[in-house]
Amino acid sequence: MTAEHTSLRVLLIDDDPIVIRLVSDALTLLGNYAVTLATDGAAGLERLMEDPPDCIVVDIRMPHLNGLQFVRALRGDPATMDIPVVIISALVQDREVLAGMLSGADAYLLKPVKIDDLLHAIEQSLALSAEQRRQRMEFLAQQNDDAEKR
Amino acid sequence: MRAWWRAIRRFYTTPFATELSVWQGVALPEIESRRQEALARLIISQLVAIQVVGVVLAALSHSPPAIVIAQIASVVFAAVCLFLLFTRFVKFGIALYVYGIFVLIALIGRIDPAGISLRTMLVNILLALFILLSGLLLPRWSIWLATGLSIAATLINLAISPLDPALRLGSEDPKMLIGTFMAVFFFCIALLGLLLANSAAAGARSILRAYEQERALADLKDQFIIYINHELRTPLMGLYGNVELVRKLGDRLNAQGRNEMLERALQAGNAILTMLSTTLDSDILKPEAVQIRPESLALAPLVRGIIERFDPREIGEPGLEGIAFATRDITLSIPDDLTVYADPLRVQQIVINLVSNALKYSPSGSPISIRAERWHEESAAATPMVRISVQDAGLGVPPSEAPKLFQRFVRLERDIAGSVRGTGVGLYLCRTLVEAMGGRIWVQSTGKPGEGSTFSFTLPQTPPAIVIAPATEVATGTLAAGEPARRFTAATLDGQTLSLEDYAGKRVLLTFLRAASCPLCGVQVWQLVQNAPRWRQQGLETVAVIESDRAETQRYVERLQPPFPIIPDPQKRIFRQYGVTSSLFGMARGLLLRLGIYYQAWRKRVGGRISSGDLGLLPADFLISPDLVVQRAYYGKDTGDHLPLREIDAFAEEHGGE
Incomplete structure (x- = not known):
């Protein structure tokens, strides 16, 4: 919405035509982001290598490479590990949300996602420093280990 | 303590x-x-x-x-x-x-x-x-x-x-x-x-x-609820989000942009509706209560109408090649004159299910073909059917998993983990509906990705119009040795009439009567009820009812006091004539009867001339000229194709006294 966002690029990865158009319109028109698109995880990785974005919005259930695999691949590569990631998904069960967060996403939003919530989550994830992200990941992994032990 | x-x-x-x-x-x-x-x-x-x-x-x-x-x-x-x-x-x-x-x-x-x-x-x-x-x-x-x-x-x-x-x-x-x-x-x-x-x-x-x-059903229902929860969320986001976007952007949006967004909201709404009608139908949980209201349906316009309801980008309408979505060829090959006897809403549900499956389980851009043709099941007695098939070039179905595909809440292993959304009830619903209308559904596939699969189902054909020919129009048959039974008039002795009945004894009897020049045709009892006075005027004198449903015949006789004598179910007498009285050995009886009748017919043929007059084989009262054999047309399952009683009553009020 503000001028500082004009240069920020978001990579949007989703296989649903309606969602892709909706989110790209919302990000372009309301958030002033430049949006690039991909319809599955593998295509998303290609786009990522060609032109690393400032933030990624990704769905989970997609052909070829699903969202979780995509985020894990992203976080596993030192070149891309600090790119903010927001997951939007229709998978609502606790263990699915947990798997999403453990994969390394900065936010997990449930479909149907409100536009304001999405813009807010993107801003928040952009504001996160690499150190904060690492700390949070470690904290989550620790919590999960503790829970499993119990 | x-x-x-x-x-x-x-x-x-x-x-x-x-x-x-x-x-x-x-x-x-x-x-x-x-x-x-x-x-x-x-x-x-x-x-x-x-x-x-x-x-x-x-x-x-x-x-x-x-x-x-x-x-x-x-x-x-x-x-x-x-x-x-x-x-x-x-x-x-x-x-x-x-x-x-x-x-x-x-x-x-x-x-x-x-x-x-x-x-x-x-x-x-x-x-x-x-x-x-x-x-x-x-x-x-x-x-x-x-x-x-x-x-x-x-x-x-x-x-x-x-x-x-x-x-x-x-x-x-x-x-x-x-x-x-x-x-x-x-x-x-x-x-x-x-x-x-x-x-x-x-x-x-x-x-x-x-x-x-x-317990198994409870597990399946849990699964189903989880699936449905997933499935509804994405189109709901499309509906809600686009409307929200229009409101937020307000005047900043031009008319074209606004229309586009509203159009997308509508598409998402349509997707939700389609899902409701294909999967959340209440019939899922109570298949025995499926209501079918069959009528004669022209297939081609029906299927064309359904295809138009799908997302144009997915079915390949030109000019809408949006982001990364290839167009698709959908070919329809359905003869214009092909009609089925089925419930239009149910047929729609089935076709929507099969087409949306084909779209979901095949790569975008690959062709889909929908065809329909006349179809005869292997058993000779079967009702003439129409086969409708939907073929895609997608992943296919492993042959080992094909049979369970039509069960309730079943999804293939591959799909449970995969990205394609589904509830595991669509094909079950299809099977329930197809079977309720007297058909069957199956899948053919090699299971190799790219070779795709063909889902086919059958529905009963609309029977040909039945015309009663008055006796004067019926020629006396004369058959040379070896000559097949002749069609006396196309309408009265249409080959279809015989295949409509599933009971071997009746078929044989009808074959025999045909060979012996008896004018006969198939009508439903209610048609007889409706047309009785007219046929009486045309010279019809006796009606023999080959119909095991005595109650229905009786009902007709009692209420209408028809203008001609009714001979109920003459086949019993014919059985007796061949010395067959026990109904315990149905198969042996059918065989005996067949052999006996064929022998007699053959002997007559060798003699060179057969007419209803010299048929000593049948009881005389059965062959009062002009004869009319009435047979109830048979539509797959007994769907209650009799005229309802109140209509018979209304008719009786109008004509009964005549």
Whole structure:
């Protein structure tokens, strides 16, 4: 919405035509982001290598490479590990949300996602420093280990 | 004290407990086994108590010491068995107790100083109790083992022990008589025990089955709810988000942009509606209650209308090649004149399901083809059908998984983990609906990705219009030897008429009548009802009804008092004429009848001339000219294609008096 966002690029990865158009319109028109698109995880990785974005919005259930695999691949590569990631998904069960967060996403939003919530989550994830992200990941992994032990 | 009381209560009530709370978390077969063990403990402990009382009574009544010692030994033995029942050797304990008693009985005449006396015989008869016990507490076959052992023990006892003189009947030795009586008695008890054990086992089995079915269904329903939750969220986001976007952007949006967004919201709404009509239909949970309202339907416009409802980007409408979505070729090849007898809404549901599956499970851009053609099932008696098939070039279905694809809440292993959304009820719904309309549904696929799959279903064809030809228009048939039965007029003797009936006897009869120049045609009884006065004017004099539904014919005769005599179901008489009276051997009868009729028809043909006049084969009243054989047209299942009673009544009011 503000001028500082004009240069920020978001990579949007989703296989649903309606969602892709909706989110790209919302990000372009309301958030002033430049949006690039991909319809599955593998295509998303290609786009990522060609032109690393400032933030990624990704769905989970997609052909070829699903969202979780995509985020894990992203976080596993030192070149891309600090790119903010927001997951939007229709998978609502606790263990699915947990798997999403453990994969390394900065936010997990449930479909149907409100536009304001999405813009807010993107801003928040952009504001996160690499150190904060690492700390949070470690904290989550620790919590999960503790829970499993119990 | 209270704890003791509770333990005793539990001991006596556990075997009969029905509340699941007692058996929480235990599998049903395990419950049955534990119930049996608890019952064994209860019964055997009671028997041991009775034995202890027996020892006391024997001691008090100054019985011979040998008897008292034997009784004490048996109590000790029983106590050991009872102890085993509280360890993990339960079955062994039961078997030891039940079968150990036979050794005692075999020797009882020896132990008792009086030999085989009234007292020993009474004890001997108690073996019946152990036969019943073995059926109750051990596997069922053990009843026969217990019976064999009982008879053997009795016979051994009789053989090795002296007989109490008091039992002697005059000078005769009654051992033979006693042995025979006891053997028959034990055998009867064994039968009784088997009946009891069988009925108990059948009850337990049916409960087990119902319980497992219920649990499987509950699991499936849980799965279904999870799926539906997923499936609805994405299109809901499309609907909600686009409307939200329009509101937020307000005046910043031009008219075209606004329209585009609203259009997308509508598409998302359509996707939700499609999902509701294809999967969340209430028929899913109650397939037996499916309502079908069949009518004659032209297929081509119906299917075309359905295709237009799909997302244009997915079905390849030009000019809409949006982001990364390739267009698709959808080919329709459905003859314009093809009609089916089915419920239009249901056919729509089926086609929507199959087409949306084809779209979901094949790569974007790959072609889809929908075709329909006339179709005859393999059995000759089947109703003429139409086959409609939807072919894609997608992933295909592994042949091993094809049969379960049409079951409720089933999805392929591949798809559960995959990205394609689905609820596992669409194809089940299709199967339910297709079968309710008298067709079947199946899939053909090699299971190799790219070769795709073809889903086909059948529906009954609309039967050809039936025209009644008055007698004057019907030629007298003259058949040369070897000439096939002639069609007298295309309308009256259409080959389809014969294949409409599934009952072999009627088919043969009709074939025969055709060969013998009888003018005949197939109409439904209600058509007869509607047209009777007109046909009467055209010279129709007699109607023979080949129809097993006598009630319907009767109803017609009673209410309408038709203007001509009705001969109900003449085939019975024909059967009798060939010496076939039993309906028990239906197959043999059909064969006999066929052979007889074909022989007679052949003989007549060789003679060169057949006409209804010289048919001595059939009862004269059946062949009053002009004849009319009325056959109810048959539409797959009995869908109630009779004219409803109130319409017959209305008709009767109008014409009955004439």
